[in-house]
Amino acid sequence: xxxxxxxxGPDRPTGAADAQLPTASGPLTGTPEVAPPPMTNRVITxxxxxxxxxxxxxxxxxxxxxxxxxxxxxxxxxAASGYFFARPGDTLAAIWQSVSxxxxxxxxxxxxxxxxxDFATQIRPLTNTLGFAAPLIAAGLGVALAFRAGLFNIGGxxxxxxxxxxAALVTFNLDLPMVIHLPLTLxxxxxxxxxxxxxxxxxxxxxxxxxxxxxxxxxxIAYYLVSWMVRTPSLLQQxxxxxxxxxxxxxSAQFPELLGPQYPLLDWGFVVVIIxxxxxxxxxxxxxxxxRLRAVGENPHAARAAGISVERMYIYAMxxxxxxxxxxxxxxVQGQVTTGFTGSxxxxxxxxxxxxxxxxxxxxxGVFAAGILLGALKAGSFTMQGSEGIPVEIVLVVQALIVLFxxxxxxxxxxxxxxxxxxxxxASGRTKTSSRRAAVxxxx
Numbered sequence: 001x002x003x004x005x006x007x008x009g010p011d012r013p014t015g016a017a018d019a020q021l022p023t024a025s026g027p028l029t030g031t032p033e034v035a036p037p038p039m040t041n042r043v044i045t046x047x048x049x050x051x052x053x054x055x056x057x058x059x060x061x062x063x064x065x066x067x068x069x070x071x072x073x074x075x076x077x078x079a080a081s082g083y084f085f086a087r088p089g090d091t092l093a094a095i096w097q098s099v100s101x102x103x104x105x106x107x108x109x110x111x112x113x114x115x116x117x118d119f120a121t122q123i124r125p126l127t128n129t130l131g132f133a134a135p136l137i138a139a140g141l142g143v144a145l146a147f148r149a150g151l152f153n154i155g156g157x158x159x160x161x162x163x164x165x166x167a168a169l170v171t172f173n174l175d176l177p178m179v180i181h182l183p184l185t186l187x188x189x190x191x192x193x194x195x196x197x198x199x200x201x202x203x204x205x206x207x208x209x210x211x212x213x214x215x216x217x218x219x220x221i222a223y224y225l226v227s228w229m230v231r232t233p234s235l236l237q238q239x240x241x242x243x244x245x246x247x248x249x250x251x252s253a254q255f256p257e258l259l260g261p262q263y264p265l266l267d268w269g270f271v272v273v274i275i276x277x278x279x280x281x282x283x284x285x286x287x288x289x290x291x292r293l294r295a296v297g298e299n300p301h302a303a304r305a306a307g308i309s310v311e312r313m314y315i316y317a318m319x320x321x322x323x324x325x326x327x328x329x330x331x332x333v334q335g336q337v338t339t340g341f342t343g344s345x346x347x348x349x350x351x352x353x354x355x356x357x358x359x360x361x362x363x364x365x366g367v368f369a370a371g372i373l374l375g376a377l378k379a380g381s382f383t384m385q386g387s388e389g390i391p392v393e394i395v396l397v398v399q400a401l402i403v404l405f406x407x408x409x410x411x412x413x414x415x416x417x418x419x420x421x422x423x424x425x426x427a428s429g430r431t432k433t434s435s436r437r438a439a440v441x442x443x444x
Contacts, residue, residue: 109383131265133375140356142324155215157350163326166192197322
């Protein structure tokens with residue numbers, strides 16, 4: 001009588017051997033093989049999930065909403081809608097004229113003027129866009145760099161004001177050749193903004209105070225301090241006047257026009273901003289300091305455990321952020337506003353920089369592109385108002401909507417029926433599982 005083969009009798013363990021065998025599949029087992037999706041499908045899915053697509057669609061969606069607002073506020077549309085059911089074509093034609101006219105004016109004011117024959121005049125809107133974009137890019141880089149270090153810098157306004165005032169105090173009274181006076185003024189403005197921003201980093205590092213509260217309060221301090229300085233003759237007030245305005249920027253400290261006097265808004269400050277973008281990109285993405293800043297921004301506790309001085313990184317980040325805001329101030333004082341400045345020299349750039357940083361997703365070249373976009377909206381808004389009577393506030397609403405949609409990617413994916421990310425699928429699965437469990441408990 002032969003003994004049974006080990007592992008084949010009734011006492012054979014059922015889990016050990018089966019666990020080592022692969023799961024059978026195929027037409028004979030009743031479990032069909034599921035082929036992986038084609039490579040093309042996977043590539044398209046990843047592209048549709050990308051942040052670039054979300055950004056583009058957010059801009060498109062904001063422009064659509066802006067077009068609706070143009071049509072709603074247009075008097076021609078309101079008049080034609082009064083007899084819509086009698087002649088609906090008139091209302092649709094009025095809507096088309098309103099929206100197309102508005103965005104045509106935006107294009108003519110920001111990119112290319114198609115209504116003139118001279119090419120030099122046709123491209124002037126593009127140079128205006130670049131001129132408006134320069135301070136937005138510089139200040140946006142400062143906000144973005146702070147974001148990457150885990151800091152929410154909303155003190156761009158104060159840093160711009162102090163940068164302009166510091167440069168005026170230090171260099172406006174000097175009589176120097178341009179080759180010395182211009183870079184000296186530029187450096188003075190950057191140093192002034194850096195000192196004001198570094199103060200925030202120092203207070204946060206030493207006391208633990210929140211940077212949002214610090215920057216808000218320092219914005220007020222900077223505004224009232226500069227407002228007092230520009231109405232005090234012994235400090236910044238322009239000689240021979242009682243108005244609250246600073247001295248003029250010396251001609252030897254002004255940025256020369258980049259393409260000549262026919263393009264007054266585009267000067268060498270834009271080239272300086274391009275250089276600053278390259279430097280910030282290298283610092284954040286390629287340097288060891290940038291690695292430490294990004295590590296602190298991702299997880300300050302893990303960064304501290306790895307031997308990184310979190311407090312020192314906070315100070316460095318705010319120094320750089322303030323210096324870049326000071327560069328934005330110099331684009332104003334040495335470029336566009338050379339007849340003297342007041343406490344409103346920031347012109348909203350400090351807060352628009354937050355929009356630029358968010359739109360650029362805190363990446364240097366993304367911020368550069370976002371600054372040009374907002375510069376185009378700003379340049380084109382004047383033509384929209386002048387030729388079509390469209391309020392400038394509609395452009396501001398479009399800017400706000402762009403940021404809103406970019407901050408809510410699931411909303412954009414839902415509107416355009418884009419595929420969800422894996423994280424969103426997992427979150428949706430957990431929500432459904434929790435709902436089923438709650439329903440089972442309620443039924444029990």
